[in-house]
Amino acid sequence: MATSDIHRTIDTVWRMESARVIAGLGRMVHDIGLAEDLAQDALVAALEQWPESGVPDKPGAWLMAIAKRRAIDHLRRQQRLERKQELLGHDLQTRTEPDLEDAFDDDIGDDLLRLIFTACHPVLSTEARVALTLRTLGGLKTDEIARAFLVPESTIAQRIVRAKRTLTKNDVRFELPVGDDRIERLSSVLEVIYLVFNEGYSATAGDDWLRPALCEDALRLGRILAELMPNEAEVHALVALMEIQASRTRARTSASGEPILLLDQDRTRWDRLLINRGLAALDRAQALGQPAGPYLLQAAIAACHARARTAEETDWARIAALYTALSQVTPSPVVELNRAVAVGMAYGPAPALELVDALGSEPALKNYHLLPSVRGDLLVKLQRHDEARAEFEHAASLTRNSRERDLLLARAASCAKHTSSA
Amino acid sequence: MRVMVFMKANADSEQGVMPTEEELTSMMAYNEELVKAGVMLDGDGLQPSSKGARVRFSGGKPSVVDGPFTETKELVAGYWLWQVKSFDEALEWAKRCPGGDDFELELRPLFEPADFGEAYTPEIQAQEERLRAQSAGRQP
Structure with missing residues (x-):
């Protein structure tokens, strides 16, 4: 050789x-x-x-x-x-x-678990956890991690060195967490894996394709963790969520590179194997009969989309109910906005508008262009074109993305046409 | 990347000889390793070609040719679908496969989005960022 x-x-x-x-x-x-x-x-x-x-x-x-x-x-x-x-x-x-x-x-299994829990220890910053996890568990080299996260290699190297020092300084033992600590520690592990996944999922482009490869790294870590912790519903649920999201990869962009929204995607391009794997993982999670955590609820929402053969078949009532549950487990204005959209699809624009209006004073959404964009959408459906136009224009002023701004301004213009012809 | 791994047929598999308990155990252990490593996406064994058929097209017209087929070594007796970091990794896993003294695996990488590179422009990245947090019905 x-x-x-x-x-x-x-x-x-x-x-x-x-x-x-x-x-x-x-x-x-x-x-x-x-x-x-x-x-x-x-x-x-x-x-x-x-x-x-x-x-x-x-x-x-x-x-x-x-x-x-x-x-x-x-x-x-x-x-x-x-x-x-x-x-x-x-x-x-x-x-x-x-x-x-x-x-x-x-059994090496427990050792691997100790390694995962140590690398994802909450005493470390999220960035440090990600770098240490990819390096020790993902087998990635420092320069590969650096390229994947678009930062200089020295930054990652320092991050890893500092992370190890922090673990030593805080006397973090190479042990499995027990008791109350366990839940917090597990959620830290899941957060790191999902963060790696999203880092890859958010970018289908890149010179060397390393960023999309992060999705595969995250999925692999998730699958390994599911084998190591078969009795944790949230672990299977995270795997389910990632498998189902990854199943849409091929359908998410047009031939010319335009992103395609979920409801407009060609569902024949969804990866059936990953969907089936995701649904099976969700079944495993639900069969454990534990209280529904945030990943289980998100996976269940993703599964609703995955099960619908056409966009019209989507079970919006169930999705709205799942968002209601999710907003109780992890209250957030963004989840609430998602809930409003699902309610709008399931029960019509009027109840959805009430939910959106309740978010109007939410400081976290003050500069979030999707809030006026969603509101505009609902107002159009209610034939309130004048108000809708104002919302789309407001949304256009908030987005930093030129293509999206064009789209929003076009919608505003179409509202104006309605008003003048009325 | 994904790699399809074909277990090629031999005289035994074509005659429908079932594996011994020992062979089954070692194959199960191997599959378990693949699952634990997050590598195995799918896999199964196939019945002998005597149970199969070919649909041949001639002049645009299909005709059915029933098995068995003679070129044993070219036939497939089972398959796996693996998710690996590189083709080299798939080769390393394949080298660890139990299955007796004489058998052959064929490894074939699947097409990946990267193989259709031109469709994916760098500016998508920015587009995708903004789409991440988008609403329920609009998630990309």
Whole structure:
């Protein structure tokens, strides 16, 4: 095999195995930064030895074995050091050794979970959590993360270094959260995964296609997490939400690159495999019979759209009910606006307008162009064209997107025509 | 990227010989690994070609040719659909496949949006940003 081929194989094997190696090491050394350094040592060993010896039959096991040896060396050095300082006695030596030997033989699943929960620890900023998660669990290199998020490589590198330091400083143990902590910690993990997904979903363009690849990275992390935590409804629900959203990727843009709104999409272009996977994940989530969380409700809304063969078949009454539930679980003016739109589709413009008007004084929506845009839409349906025109013009003044401004001004002009002909 | 992996047929699979318990167990373990790694999207085994048929078009007219078909090595006995980071990753997973001493897998990447590159202009990005938070009926 040519050296370049071997390096490519090492690269690939590393991507596939690094999370497990880091997770296994994390259990031994209780420090994510140190675990990653030791794992990197194993990678360096592979880069040195495989071009000579060839790729081993079980490359993953090889990396694990080397990494484990490095960790044991490290811990022994540390113990010797500590013993010299007479801080630790004979007791530690006999107690720790068997644990070390067994560390890799146990189920790796719990180690991976510890790694996920540590990388997504709330003590870290969201950006740091994202970078650390993609690096340690997604197997992405620093430069790949940097390109995906359109920031310089040094920024990501610093972010990761600082994140590790913060974890050490705050004495974050490489442990699974228990008790009340658990819910908050899990929601932090889910937030990171969904954020990565949205970062990719919001951009179907890019020079090297790395941003859309983030959707795949997020989906993969979600699927892995669902296997590790099969009894958490919100985990399956997040997977369902991502699968269903990803199913629309091909239908979301026209041949000329124009974005296509959900109700105008060619549903034959939706990915049936992903929809079926998403609906199955939603079924699994619902079968657990837990109180509906925010991801379950969002996934259920996405499923309503996915199940409708045509836009006209959409079950708007159910969507409106789900938004009502969602606004109780996670109250937000944007959710409320979405609810208004669904109510408008299900029950007509009048009740929807009441909901929208109640949002009029909401400071968070003061400069949100969709509020007047939705209001204008409802007013048109109520034949109140004069007021509608004013709303579309207001919306046009708020948007920074030129194509959208054109569209809104065109709608305003069409309202004006109605008024003059009336 | 997605890769379709075909398990090619052999004399046993074509004769409908069912796998041994040991073979089944190792294949199940392998599939479980694929699922746990978030790689496996879909997969299944196919019945022998004696149970299948071909629809051949000649001069625009279809005619049905019943199985079995003779070119065993070119036939498919099962498939997986994998989601992987690269084609190399698919190759690495394929190399770990259990299935006896003599068998062949064929790996074929699916077309991706990137393969139709020109339709996707950089300015879509900005467009998409604004669409993210849009209303229920308008989500892209």
